[in-house]
Amino acid sequence: MNLLFLLHQTICGAIAAAGFGVLFNIGFRSLPWCAASGAVALAVRTYCLGLGWNLEASSFAAALIVGAVVQVLRARTDISQNALDVVGCIPMVPGSFAAKAILGLFALTTIDTADASQTLITAVQYTLRVMFTIGAIGTGLAIPTLLLRVRVTR
């Protein structure tokens, strides 16, 4: 694992999460928590990718850990748990894949039949990766929340 690359990804995750924190109207005092959430998410995802895991599994692990950490720390922060874990995981949302998938489908209308099958396969691959990655992030975030709710209810 290249430590410099891990550090780069972690810092970029922190900046992206804090930036989206401002967009979501989170107060300046709470922004360090957003940055920390994004940093943890990207650090875990990068580490897991470095172990050879695929993007979906790495995103799931990162979301699971962010969700669990936010659950543990939520009493110390003045932000809703939902906002904090979503902000942390936003840098992992595969917006680039989503754009490429839809652009691939657009491209199907303009190219000859010989390239169409390859373009379609690529677009479908991107679409599936978007669906599975968003599913992995959502599930990873939901598990700690639902587990804790069960514990409290009992």
Add this chain to the structure above:
Amino acid sequence: MDAIESLMPDDSGSAPALEPIAMVALDAGRMLMEAGASANGVDVIVAKFARGLGAKRVDLRIGYASLAITIGIGSNGITRMREVGHLGVNQRLDQELWHLATRVSQHNLTPDQTRAELTRLATKTPRHSAWVMAVAVGLACAAFGRLLGVDWLGTGPVFLAAAIGQFVRRELLTRHVNVFIAATVVSFLSSLLGGLGARWAGSMTITTAMIASILLLVPGVPSVNAQNDILEGHPTLGSARAVTVAVILIFVAAGLWFGQVLLASWH
């Protein structure tokens, strides 16, 4: 006639009036939903408000564009509905609503006082200025760009394109332009500016820079809320959110596609 009257509940006058309780609780739920909360949060906060103001029974139906509540005290009960506006994200308002819910649940406020507090929150909750938001979004997209593999020469243009895009988006939404149309306009503008800037700067990752410039438009909160809602037993609302996310992505991609076509034609 006598039979119908016998079915109507007797309003003794000793119980608090149900109408203001229902409408205040619905307004609290509406504001929380418009601030980006999931269905579970709306369910909890509406129950807190209604019970804190005196209701004994609370049932809520959460739709994408409306909320309906049935509350009761003793043998009396009413059902009311409230329209929900555009679903944005406003964390400080969300936070203030939860603080108010705690006060209401301790039976410290009357419905009129609670209504006044809700009005105050709706008008006085601070927001970051347009410039602060634009700079923050620019930085976020530049960082996103680095995560996607944009080279350093392309990072500056991504920052500028996303910041301008955020500024334009805010202006469009202030003027009540349709959310989907605004997404296409901003996507086109930001991707074109990002692509032109990256090309001018000598970047080798122009296409990725164009995509990074529009990541401010990715509906992250609605997509996570959609899944949360389905997992928490609100599949109708979750499905509606998922469809909205998909349509926003299509409109965003249309803007990006047009930007790419225009940039290619200037090659």
